[in-house]
Amino acid sequence: MGAGASVKQRSKSALTRELDRETEQKYKSITEAEELLAKRELEHAAIVDELRAEKNHAEANLAQVQETLERESKKWRKDKNEALHMMFSDLPLVQLSQSSKSAALSSRMFSGCSDSLCKEFPTVTIASWDVVGFAELCSQLKPAEIVSVLDDLNSRADKTFADPNIVILDRLSDNSTAATGLVERYTKNSSNDSNDDIQSDEFPEAPSDFARLLVTCCLRLMSSVPAIAIPRHAGSLLQLRIAIHMGPCSAGAIGLQSDDRLPRYRLFGPTVTMVNWLRSTSLALQIRVSRACKELLFENGVGDDFALERCPDYTVKNGREVVESYWLTGIVGENDLRLPPLEKSLSLSQYTDF
Template identity: 35%
Template sequence: MGVAASTGREVQVNRTRDGFRWALNKAYSDMSKLVGEGEEKQASREMCLEDRIIFLESESVNMKQILVRQTYEVQEMERELKEEQNKAKQLMFGQLPYELLLNSPEQLEDSGSLLARKFPMATFIGCDIINFSKLCSLLSPQDMITLLDKIHIAVASAFSDECIYIMERASERCLAVSGLVEVTDGGNNRKQRSPDTNVPSTHAARLATAALKLLSNITAVKVPKYPRSMLQLRVALHSGACHGGVVGLQNISLSQIPHYHIFGTAVDFTRYLSSTSLPLQIRVSSACHQLISSDTDFIFERCPDYAAPNGHNIESFWLLDKKGLDINLPSQFDALPLSECKDIFNF
């Protein structure tokens, strides 16, 4: 009886011990699973975080590239805008003497009336084509435009020197001046000031040479449908004092372009002298002749004195040619007789 009871207790203890072991094993197994799942989740989270970091780094690089590209585009647009602004200002200030263009447009705009000055001595050239109005009536509009284009090219070629400033240019007449600009080519395409560029004898000789070139260029222009006709150009040169300044700086716009205005008795006398010149001739005033008479390359002939409207006799000379100047000058046999010059002496 006692043995059976003892055996029953042992069996009970063994069962309890086995159940406890199974419970421990089960708990350990469950905890292992939980730990494994936690590690997998942690690894998954770390992988997701790494992927996110890589994505953000990639986006950061892309944003930097976009920012650099946009910065370059903005800089390029600013450069193009400045170029367009400079082109607009060049159009506005392009008719000013070259010396003024050495300054920036901003300086020109800020200087205002300070740009006005007196020139003790300058040389002027005035020229026009006789009977041009009659010629216009004989040509078609297209032929007239073609002829004007050729005339403008001839004038631009003769006055290509940057020290010659064209004051006025209409269809058949032109007025230019030299002696306002003190600039020469100093080499390497750089423009530098020269002490002898603006000497009166220098700019007078320069403009006298340009007058001969102009006479050669204009008379070489062929009139459409009238190839045997020669344009009857008359030219005058005069030297004297004048005043000049930029007009229109206070209200600059595309419709109000600044221009350089030159005035004085020398300008008026040049116009008068031009109106009394003869076809295919260059009349030179005594004042201009005195400046270049020392240059023996120029060939002059004394003109008969004639009375001005104020009663004073005007002394002048014909400029015939210049030694060493390789151009074709017209013959006086090609000049119109005075009887056919309807608009001569019409100042």
């Protein structure tokens, strides 16, 4: 009995140790699994935090982009509305109804306007210029060279006639037209920067002031002609000629029914016809002004700084009307500005049948 009990006791002890070893191994495995799970949870949390940070950064960038886009869209809409308002109201070339003015400005809006689309102006000063012998010049130059010359000429004209009271209306090849007197008063509205405010007394109001402004700009344009380079014609001058006339005319917008094109402004009337006739019989490198323009320049006892020389009378196409005109030779005095002598112009021009 004693020996059997001893064997059972030893078997029980061995079984207990075996169970203890298995329990210890399972506990160790569970501990390792828990440590691995905790490590994975930390890695997952780090990934979640990184993704959350990227999400917040992306949301912040998106909000900034949306804010910038909204700001730029507002600026674009404001600039567009101001441009349309300037084109259709402030010039003023087209009269809009009060309902149209209060409505949102868009290019489609103007196609439905039934009000007066043409306005009469009692005193408008018009300048027209082109290049003498332009067809012959085109035959001697390559198309790209012609484009370069015209681009240089038009760029100088844009800079010269940058005054807001002057409107460049037509650009047909080498022929361009500018007018003043279409804007009664120009004021710059700058609510963002008070330093940009332009005092109203800096801008002309009387027709004679507008005429002097346009004539002075024409002289500046003509004086810049020698700087225009003609390819493969070194030393040659671009034979620009300018005519200026003053009188009543009508101004209107053409193309209001088009949905995808901006309307074009046009001037109509005998004044436009007369300035074109004066230009077509003018001389290279000279400015020809009509008697009406000359009288306007010297209105109220001013204008003595403009040097004028009587040119031969010109009979218009109907053969009955004789037009008195003058060569504008420059400005004398403090701001001295002279054009080339008339003899030089006669040698350059193909129009010598005076």
